[in-house]
Amino acid sequence: MDEIKKQDVKAFAYLDAINKEKWTASHDGGWRCGILTTNMSECINGVLKGARCLPVSALVEITLERTVHYFHVRAMKGQKILQNNQLWTDFTCKMFISWQQKAVEHTVTKYSHAQQSAPVVTRRQGRHGMNIHVVKIANRECSCGKWNQFGIPCSHAQKVCGAYNISVASMVKDYYDVMAYNNTYSKHFEPVQSEDYWDDPNFQLVHDPTIRTVTRPGRNQTTRIHNEMDWRQTRARQEAQQQQGDSSIQENVPKEDC
Ligand SMILES: [Zn+2]
Structure with a gap:
């Protein structure tokens, strides 16, 4: 924070007013910056792939164009889901049904009707299975996480809901609801007209020839702080390369004569 203060007092005052848990990796307990924010950034990165290092105006244009397309495709999809009379999005339906089919294999013992809690035993599968998970419907939690x-x-949880005659559908989070999905993508964008018709900004952009970008040969070194998602990708890439190497070794092994 002292370093930020030295660089820019206004930036320091702005950041100091915000709870540090919300914007620092050192104070968030490993949650927000490690998983939630990174995941969100990767989603935005995925949508805006190829839009880096462009001039500012082109960057704004491509961001708007892709966001409009993104919203349009999902708005159409939302309408289709609504017409099909689905309760939730395809992702949710798929996951819900998959777990519903699995629930048939479990056995449950009712413990507390007041708390609607129960241990659930999974089916034996060879050496595996027979695991016990504790479900507490009142708290909306299961020990499997x-x-x-x-x-x-x-x-x-679906097994326990069945045992206590509780509607499982009512236990799904509201944000998976079709209406929530449609509301998210129902917003519209205003087309941007030609620059000649824009309002006068009351300022003039002046090019400063003293500011130049220094270009060096070779690839630029990234200054981004790597996290567990990068480590996972690197490991997957290394494993794929190793597998490729193994298969090429296999191909080069001379075949024995029959
Ligand atoms: Zn569970």
């Missing part, structure tokens, strides 16, 4: 993570009742 999937319900808490995805907001969709896992197979264990």
